[in-house]
Amino acid sequence: MVDHADGIYLWDKTGRRYIDGSSGAVNVNVGHGNRNVIDAMKRQLDRVSFAYIFQFENEPATELARGLAERLPNGLDRIYLVSGGSEAIEASLKLARQWAVATGQDKRWKIIGRMPSYHGITLGALAVTGDDVLTKTFDAIDRPMPMVPAPLVHRDADNLSMQQRGIRYADLLEEKILQEGPESVLAFVMEPIGGAATAALVAPDSYYPRIREICDRYGILLIHDEVMTGVGRTGKFLGGDHWSCRPDIVALSKGLSSGYAPLGALAATQRIVGPVLEMGGFLHGHTYGGNPVACAAGVAVLGEVDRLGLIANSVAMGELLKGELEALSRRFPFVADVRGKGLFMGAEIYANPATRKPLPQGLNANLRLIDLAFERGLIIYSRRVRGGPPSDNFMICPPLIVTPDQIGEIIAVLGDSLAALAAELDLPVEG
Numbered sequence: 001m002v003d004h005a006d007g008i009y010l011w012d013k014t015g016r017r018y019i020d021g022s023s024g025a026v027n028v029n030v031g032h033g034n035r036n037v038i039d040a041m042k043r044q045l046d047r048v049s050f051a052y053i054f055q056f057e058n059e060p061a062t063e064l065a066r067g068l069a070e071r072l073p074n075g076l077d078r079i080y081l082v083s084g085g086s087e088a089i090e091a092s093l094k095l096a097r098q099w100a101v102a103t104g105q106d107k108r109w110k111i112i113g114r115m116p117s118y119h120g121i122t123l124g125a126l127a128v129t130g131d132d133v134l135t136k137t138f139d140a141i142d143r144p145m146p147m148v149p150a151p152l153v154h155r156d157a158d159n160l161s162m163q164q165r166g167i168r169y170a171d172l173l174e175e176k177i178l179q180e181g182p183e184s185v186l187a188f189v190m191e192p193i194g195g196a197a198t199a200a201l202v203a204p205d206s207y208y209p210r211i212r213e214i215c216d217r218y219g220i221l222l223i224h225d226e227v228m229t230g231v232g233r234t235g236k237f238l239g240g241d242h243w244s245c246r247p248d249i250v251a252l253s254k255g256l257s258s259g260y261a262p263l264g265a266l267a268a269t270q271r272i273v274g275p276v277l278e279m280g281g282f283l284h285g286h287t288y289g290g291n292p293v294a295c296a297a298g299v300a301v302l303g304e305v306d307r308l309g310l311i312a313n314s315v316a317m318g319e320l321l322k323g324e325l326e327a328l329s330r331r332f333p334f335v336a337d338v339r340g341k342g343l344f345m346g347a348e349i350y351a352n353p354a355t356r357k358p359l360p361q362g363l364n365a366n367l368r369l370i371d372l373a374f375e376r377g378l379i380i381y382s383r384r385v386r387g388g389p390p391s392d393n394f395m396i397c398p399p400l401i402v403t404p405d406q407i408g409e410i411i412a413v414l415g416d417s418l419a420a421l422a423a424e425l426d427l428p429v430e431g
């Protein structure tokens with residue numbers, strides 16, 4: 001039972017302290033107990049806590065939309081506000097489809113996703129999520145979409161260079177489009193840097209421009225799911241900014257309010273939004289869309305990201321963290337494929353890293369590692385990859401306010417936890 005939280009730490013009711021090495025669900029970017037965010041929300045509660053978006057505009061919503069439009073690249077300046085990540089994805093998929101209808105392309109409806117991937121837990125989001133365990137039960141009432149393999153390039157045993165692999169994975173999208181019939185394909189949705197399903201998976205540089213090229217060739221919209229990677233988490237405002245990506249629609253949530261209120265957003269270009277508005281408006285809307293208190297939190301969070309220089313800190317602390325994780329990987333050779341950008345880092349746990357042989361899945365090694373770390377006062381993030389080749393992974397994603405000393409603390413406890421895992425599972429340890 002949680003009691004209180006401050007900075008990168010949480011305390012339970014018994015007084016035990018935990019380091020938040022996962023920023024909650026990779027969302028508490030500005031850290032816990034941020035006074036400026038809390039005060040901004042309190043001020044908004046005192047003025048007006050709710051005004052229905054179909055009856056009134058409100059200043060925080062307008063300011064948040066303006067703040068996002070200024071920070072987002074490539075004309076992504078039309079903003080729609082929702083209450084979470086799954087909602088942002090649902091609305092993105094619907095916006096894409098309504099754009100097709102509004103532009104006389106009714107036959108386009110297929111949205112290609114990646115296997116594995118995670119885009120949220122509502123039906124539309126599950127339809128494009130690559131995770132058999134989460135989706136199969138609901139296939140009967142959902143409309144599962146075509147999938148292409150996520151670029152798990154670190155697992156490939158071929159003679160190609162990483163850049164060649166990037167092209168090869170991107171070209172699988174073209175193959176899928178041709179197989180499905182290009183006139184029926186509406187969009188491709190991807191996490192520019194993989195989240196829960198692939199633990200900070202970064203594709204080779206060659207992948208990103210090739211994907212855009214293929215989407216352009218067939219008139220297909222590119223939707224980036226930046227729910228986890230957006231708002232500075234990876235050391236740029238958007239994960240896709242590392243490659244100057246040009247998505248047509250971007251979904252945001254998590255770090256946007258840093259956990260202080262349920263909040264999400266989608267951003268799209270005028271090319272998409274214009275025809276939808278001309279058609280009579282977006283056929284969408286939630287009671288809590290553009291909620292004044294949630295938006296006040298969002299505005300304050302954007303302010304704190306700037307004031308505290310959190311994107312630069314994500315770069316600097318991310319480099320430190322990556323170096324430390326690589327050192328742990330040398331000490332514990334069963335940990336391999338350390339990857340990520342900024343404070344969005346992941347690694348795999350293998351039975352044999354040389355052959356990428358996974359541990360027996362029945363061992364639930366990733367869950368065991370979470371428990372061992374939790375017992376030692378460190379929270380880490382892990383979800384088993386469920387789709388594509390079996391594997392265990394974990395992520396280290398502390399709040400972007402983390403200091404060098406705190407990175408040291410995280411690594412010390414993680415090292416103890418890995419030593420305990422090695423002892424339990426009889427895995428090799430160096431030195």
Ligand SMILES: Cc1ncc(COP(=O)(O)O)c(C=O)c1O
Pocket residue numbers: 025084085086087089118119120121191195196225226227228253254
């Ligand atoms: C990439 C991605 N998309 C969508 C979601 C869904 O967000 P929410 O849990 O806020 O509905 C998540 C949540 O983890 C996510 O990581």
